[in-house]
Amino acid sequence: MLVGGIVGWEEGRDDLFNPSSPRNRDDCLEPFRALKALAQQKNIQLHTLDVLQQQGIQPDFNLYLESLPVISIAGCKNYLIRFETELTVPINGDPDYLNQFNGIYTWDQELLSNHSQNGLAQQTKAIPKFAMRYPNVLPSGFQVNAIVNPGFANRQTLCVLIASNRHANVIDQRELYSERVKAIRWFERNAPKDFALYGNGWKVPQKRLGTLGKLQYRLEKIIPFITGSPVFKSYQGVAQTKFEIYAKSKFSICFENARDIPGYVTEKIFDCLFAGCVPIYWGEPAIENMVPKDCFIDFREFISDPDPYRALYSYISGMSEARFKQYQQAGHDFLISSQFAPFTSQAFAESILRPIEA
Numbered sequence: 001m002l003v004g005g006i007v008g009w010e011e012g013r014d015d016l017f018n019p020s021s022p023r024n025r026d027d028c029l030e031p032f033r034a035l036k037a038l039a040q041q042k043n044i045q046l047h048t049l050d051v052l053q054q055q056g057i058q059p060d061f062n063l064y065l066e067s068l069p070v071i072s073i074a075g076c077k078n079y080l081i082r083f084e085t086e087l088t089v090p091i092n093g094d095p096d097y098l099n100q101f102n103g104i105y106t107w108d109q110e111l112l113s114n115h116s117q118n119g120l121a122q123q124t125k126a127i128p129k130f131a132m133r134y135p136n137v138l139p140s141g142f143q144v145n146a147i148v149n150p151g152f153a154n155r156q157t158l159c160v161l162i163a164s165n166r167h168a169n170v171i172d173q174r175e176l177y178s179e180r181v182k183a184i185r186w187f188e189r190n191a192p193k194d195f196a197l198y199g200n201g202w203k204v205p206q207k208r209l210g211t212l213g214k215l216q217y218r219l220e221k222i223i224p225f226i227t228g229s230p231v232f233k234s235y236q237g238v239a240q241t242k243f244e245i246y247a248k249s250k251f252s253i254c255f256e257n258a259r260d261i262p263g264y265v266t267e268k269i270f271d272c273l274f275a276g277c278v279p280i281y282w283g284e285p286a287i288e289n290m291v292p293k294d295c296f297i298d299f300r301e302f303i304s305d306p307d308p309y310r311a312l313y314s315y316i317s318g319m320s321e322a323r324f325k326q327y328q329q330a331g332h333d334f335l336i337s338s339q340f341a342p343f344t345s346q347a348f349a350e351s352i353l354r355p356i357e358a
Helices: 030-041 049-054 119-123 177-190 210-227 242-246 268-274 308-317 321-335 338-343 345-357
Strands: 002-007 044-048 061-064 077-082 103-106 129-131 157-162 195-198 249-255 278-282
Touching (some): 103 345, 157 177, 177 195, 177 249, 242 268
Parallel strands (some): 103 129, 249 278
């Protein structure tokens, strides 16, 4: 029997596999329960590393879910599951760090390519790379045989944005954190009754990078503090569940944390599709090769306009219900097709265990 340890995600004590964990919002831990279940089928014992250490069991391999310092254990192989880009987690772009691992799981097409001229790919060429996708959890409210709230009925909000108030951790023109704020501000100024903002951290100004950014952030806090006025007037608080909010909304600003990074597709577009909400997407440069183009609105089609958000608003506010239903049907058809299979929790589990079994 092989024994594997899990390193990362804050809590130990096998909390990662606990469906009742307070961290299991929107059942986000389901992919790790699927991983553990599949491991058991393959006679692989899987626990968080602290549990193994308490039991005096030495792992044959460790899976790092976060880019944490590598723990050296004799005879133990270490693998990194590289979820985020180097824009959000800078060490994910550090070849000295990546070269410590026996293998790296990634969605990054540059790193996975044997012929890439990308600097990081070249500097980590000796380290085996294994393809994976971000796993996506089917919400309990999703129905295989029916679209959630078809048409405009029961969808009171024209457009919604669900995200946390964060910033990139390196200077890079590809980051989209600040673009989300541009979208929020446009709707607050021009269509406040047709927009709602949800997520963590929006009671304070836009989070910013660097010393000057932090100074600007502190200055921007002064007037709202003195006047008691909200920083973001569209802010509705933290979403109880994303599915609940999306099921009541027609459209969602659905931007990745960064754009133009091949392979970088997170849960954001799928969360919308599950609930019959039409995503307004920007991120992966070839997203239509993964998710059919008739499932979503590509924001890049509007960015050449002098006022892209006005052009977008004109499009979505003027859309007929019949056209909206076409988007919904295309999204639902995709989710119940084999095209969605690579993005499931089961596919994630299989992609992680396949190289370990070999």
